[in-house]
Amino acid sequence: MKLKSVTLWIFVLITIIALSACSKSNNNTNNQNSPESSQAPATSGGATKEITVNAVDWSFSEPEIKANVGDTLKVTLHNEKGVHGFQSDDLGVSIKDGETATIKLDKAGTYEFHCSIQCGQGHDNMVGTIIVQ
Numbered sequence: 001m002k003l004k005s006v007t008l009w010i011f012v013l014i015t016i017i018a019l020s021a022c023s024k025s026n027n028n029t030n031n032q033n034s035p036e037s038s039q040a041p042a043t044s045g046g047a048t049k050e051i052t053v054n055a056v057d058w059s060f061s062e063p064e065i066k067a068n069v070g071d072t073l074k075v076t077l078h079n080e081k082g083v084h085g086f087q088s089d090d091l092g093v094s095i096k097d098g099e100t101a102t103i104k105l106d107k108a109g110t111y112e113f114h115c116s117i118q119c120g121q122g123h124d125n126m127v128g129t130i131i132v133q
């Protein structure tokens with residue numbers, strides 16, 4: 001009689017533990033199934049343009065760079081011959097050999113750039129434009 005009662009209690013306890021474990025496991029599963037919203041789509045629509053401008057004595061390989069409003073321009077200066085810099089006062093950019101400038105082009109317009117290092121007789125010829133349409 002007493003043994004039967006103890007067995008019944010053990011059975012009840014096991015049932016309660018099993019039920020609570022089960023409901024916990026269900027909660028965890030629900031959490032894991034929540035929608036994956038971490039990867040938001042890119043809505044800005046602006047493209048990223050990467051351009052390497054090679055500089056020699058005395059010109060830039062890309063005297064005219066075209067881009068669209070909203071684009072991000074990544075300009076890398078590479079000195080092929082001589083020592084030159086890439087500077088745009090209009091865009092607030094000044095980089096040296098091997099450096100990259102990241103420029104967000106928010107407004108349409110024509111922006112001038114030039115060599116920022118006095119590099120010799122052709123220095124003044126080292127100019128170019130970034131055209132944003």
Ligand SMILES: [Cu+2]
Nearest residue numbers: 115117119123
């Ligand atoms: Cu120069």
